[in-house]
Amino acid sequence: xxxxxxxxxxxxxxxxxxxxxxxxxxxxxxxxxxxxxxxxxxxxxxxxxxxxxxxxxxxxxxxxxxxx
Amino acid sequence: xxxxxxxxxxxxxxxxxxxxxxxxxxxxxxxxxxxxxxxxxxxxxxxxxxxxxxxxxxxxxxxxxxxxxxxxxxxxxxxxxxxxxxxxxxxxxxxxxxxxxxxxxxxxxxxxxxxxxxxxxxxxxxxxxxxxxxxxxxxxxxxxxxxxxxxxxxxxxxxxxxxxxxxxxxxxxxxxxxxxxxxxxxxxxxxxxxxxxxxxxxxxxxxxxxxxxxxxxxxxxxxxxxxxxxxxxxxxxxxxxxxxxxxxxxxxxxxxxxxxxxxxxxxxxxxxxxxxxxxxxxxxxxxxxxxxxxxxxxxxxxxxxxxxxxxxxxxxxxxxxxxxxxxxxxxxxxxxxxxxxxxxxxxxxxxxx
Numbered sequence: 001x002x003x004x005x006x007x008x009x010x011x012x013x014x015x016x017x018x019x020x021x022x023x024x025x026x027x028x029x030x031x032x033x034x035x036x037x038x039x040x041x042x043x044x045x046x047x048x049x050x051x052x053x054x055x056x057x058x059x060x061x062x063x064x065x066x067x068x
Numbered sequence: 069x070x071x072x073x074x075x076x077x078x079x080x081x082x083x084x085x086x087x088x089x090x091x092x093x094x095x096x097x098x099x100x101x102x103x104x105x106x107x108x109x110x111x112x113x114x115x116x117x118x119x120x121x122x123x124x125x126x127x128x129x130x131x132x133x134x135x136x137x138x139x140x141x142x143x144x145x146x147x148x149x150x151x152x153x154x155x156x157x158x159x160x161x162x163x164x165x166x167x168x169x170x171x172x173x174x175x176x177x178x179x180x181x182x183x184x185x186x187x188x189x190x191x192x193x194x195x196x197x198x199x200x201x202x203x204x205x206x207x208x209x210x211x212x213x214x215x216x217x218x219x220x221x222x223x224x225x226x227x228x229x230x231x232x233x234x235x236x237x238x239x240x241x242x243x244x245x246x247x248x249x250x251x252x253x254x255x256x257x258x259x260x261x262x263x264x265x266x267x268x269x270x271x272x273x274x275x276x277x278x279x280x281x282x283x284x285x286x287x288x289x290x291x292x293x294x295x296x297x298x299x300x301x302x303x304x305x306x307x308x309x310x311x312x313x314x315x316x317x318x319x320x321x322x323x324x325x326x327x328x329x330x331x332x333x334x335x336x337x338x339x340x341x342x343x344x345x346x347x348x349x350x351x352x353x354x355x356x357x358x359x360x361x362x363x364x365x366x367x368x369x370x371x372x373x374x375x376x377x378x379x380x381x382x383x384x385x386x387x388x389x390x391x392x393x394x395x396x397x398x399x400x401x402x403x404x405x406x407x408x409x410x411x412x413x414x415x416x417x418x419x420x421x
Contacts, residue, residue, distance in 0.1 A: 007217065008151075008154070008216075008217025008218045008219060009214070009217055009218075010154075010218065010350045011284075011350065012209065012284075012287065012288060012291055012292075012350075013209075013214055015291070015292060016209060016210070016291070019292070035147075035149065036145075036147050037279050040279075044074075044294070045292060045294075048292075060149065060220070
């Protein structure tokens with residue numbers, strides 16, 4: 001699974017990062033973000049691309065697992 | 069929050085904000101200026117003596133409310149997080165020039181929408197420039213523009229700007245003699261203090277909840293075909309338009325519009341600078357205030373950049389008036405477009421590994 005670290009980045013950068021990563025067409029990605037806006041925006045984008053998103057919170061970080 | 073819930077919430081937020089903005093004008097704010105982050109920060113700069121333009125000096129409670137409303141809701145939602153360290157001086161400079169662009173046009177992106185809703189056709193030129201500026205910013209975002217990461221900071225760092233807002237509120241309430249208050253002009257026109265403060269608190273909370281951003285609406289539509297923020301934007305326009313019509317405050321035309329000028333080119337270039345700068349900052353002036361309330365020290369530095377930009381704009385005759393733009397203001401906007409482009413290039417193409 002492709003891992004991406006978007007902690008400390010503010011929107012739209014995490015979404016641009018996942019959009020670029022998804023051009024590889026993998027079935028699963030994992031991205032770590034550290035703010036609600038990024039969590040919501042990346043989730044929304046991934047769901048629009050047909051991925052199922054699960055969120056795991058660890059301290060102030062959120063790890064989003066996106067699978068097709 | 070899932071998609072199905074998000075859109076109605078964003079639309080309701082936009083409608084609510086549009087109504088509040090129109091009501092503030094009814095209760096005393098300048099025409100088409102229920103909210104204007106640029107104008108209100110400029111008024112605060114004048115009130116604390118950073119510039120001496122007598123008609124635009126007032127500590128606007130809406131600004132205080134926006135920051136504190138965001139702070140309170142962020143605390144309730146456990147989203148308050150002190151952080152910063154992402155190119156603060158670059159953000160200061162961007163904030164400075166965003167203000168220069170806004171004061172060329174005579175309004176922030178929020179007031180641009182309210183001007184349109186009041187029938188001010190000059191704002192159409194502003195909107196065209198604003199979209200062009202956002203497209204410039206999006207170009208660099210797609211090429212990898214970033215101001216790099218923020219880091220978690222001590223709690224005290226995230227509370228500085230909200231504390232300054234509380235101090236401003238105290239100064240407003242006590243009105244000591246060293247604070248300047250306009251006796252005439254836009255600065256003398258304001259809704260009652262508590263109503264303005266409440267409006268700021270409510271809109272700050274709504275904007276924190278919905279992440280409302282005037283730049284984000286167009287930017288996200290261009291980047292991702294994401295319409296949520298854009299529709300909130302349209303809802304503000306629609307609600308303010310209906311209220312203005314109902315209150316007799318809708319006057320379509322170009323000449324003689326309140327606190328506006330008819331120079332289309334410079335209205336467009338001013339908002340182009342604002343749009344471009346705001347995309348590089350990650351949000352419009354309203355969003356910077358809301359993020360400051362959430363503990364973001366970088367956004368707080370941006371707000372200080374806006375404040376200093378406003379002071380320079382009035383100390384050096386860069387701000388437009390109803391008579392039109394000034395030669396110095398035109399030079400400052402061109403300089404701003406150059407500086408913003410250089411900042412975009414430096415943070416896109418020259419990355420350390």
